[in-house]
Amino acid sequence: MGIKERKERHREDFKARILQAAKKLFVTDGYEATSIRKIAAEIEFSPTTIYLYYKDKTDIAYALHQEGFGLMRERFSALAYVDDPFERLKAMGRGYIQFAIDHPDFYELMFIMKEPMQYLQAHHPEDEWEEGEQVFNTLMQTVEGCKAHGYFSSMPTEEMAMLSWSVVHGLCSLHITSHFKHIAEKCSDIELVKQDTLLESVFGAYLQLLERLK
Template sequence: MGIKERKERHKEDLKARILEAAKKLFVKEGYEATSIRKIAAEIEFSPTTIYLYYKDKTDIAYALHQEGFRLLREQLGALAHVADPFERLKAMGRIYMQFAVNHPDFYELMFIMKDPMQYLKEHHPEEEWPEGERVFDGLMQTVSACKSGGYFPGMDTAEVAMLSWSVVHGLSSLYITSHFKHIADKCSSYALPDQEALLERAFNTYVQLIQRMH
């Protein structure tokens, strides 16, 4: 490996360490309480080093936001072989919720925190939300295929897609913030052994409702 390649690998390794440290601190201490100085201390570098790679804290949050979407798209991409569009739609919902369960730190950055979107607005005002739009486009295509198969008659494709996303996002957000458990504990009909079982049961109820739209 030449000098140029070694320098590039060192640069990428350092950027990865910065992002991992930032993600850890965002989750542990909260976004507002996390500073560039704290991130630098976590990896034992000077704040100046971090500024070589990222403009500010929102730049770091947006980089993590992009990383999370890459991971989510990879998982959703595994559904390309599912021929039945309604089965694919259900699987997309389950993968989305499982992503939130397995990666609550990424999920919060991607769908709850406003800071990555603020970065996009300030630094790339000509763009809307490329990461989210790519995932939503896949959902739209699946809903459109469902409609071609007789599902959701008379309903607008975008509205069905937005409704589907809103439901799984709501369940996922309630789950990762522990609100779901507190409410579910008071509902005897949801007296199941763990939160993930509660999440699955709630999702299945939604699936049964939309399945009737055929």
């Protein structure tokens, strides 16, 4: 009964084709402008065909969100070879920030928009958010390693992990939503150059805090 398998394979191929088209539109025009109709036109099928493969638009949003985590994992995989945990924490932060700068639309989908999480909640309530947990667990381990090396000892691991995540996410999201841009213009009258290295330098300040109370 290899026919069922062939169909299943074809189905997966088709889902991938739809996702590829969605990704293309999404990267160039953003999520809002990526309509079901446009995706359908891209793969030269009728709009309703999409619904035979994806439940609704949030389903596609979640698939793209996963795609984004794939990209992120690619970058983070290199960090496994950084032995010193505090160096690894630094590198993770910088990598996270650089990812947000390089792929702002993916970052938005992964950490700012509600749709993907809503999809998870609505259609797979018992399932975990695998992508997020994977990254967060890596962070937790690194924090644990830092503590073993005498950094911020006596601080709860989980809280330090969440704090570190919040720092970089706060920076990245305020950057992407262009909130920083509108206050940086007026306030940092002295160092206008900083604009593009602003995220790095504020994250640097956080690292200094951590370093000082070793």
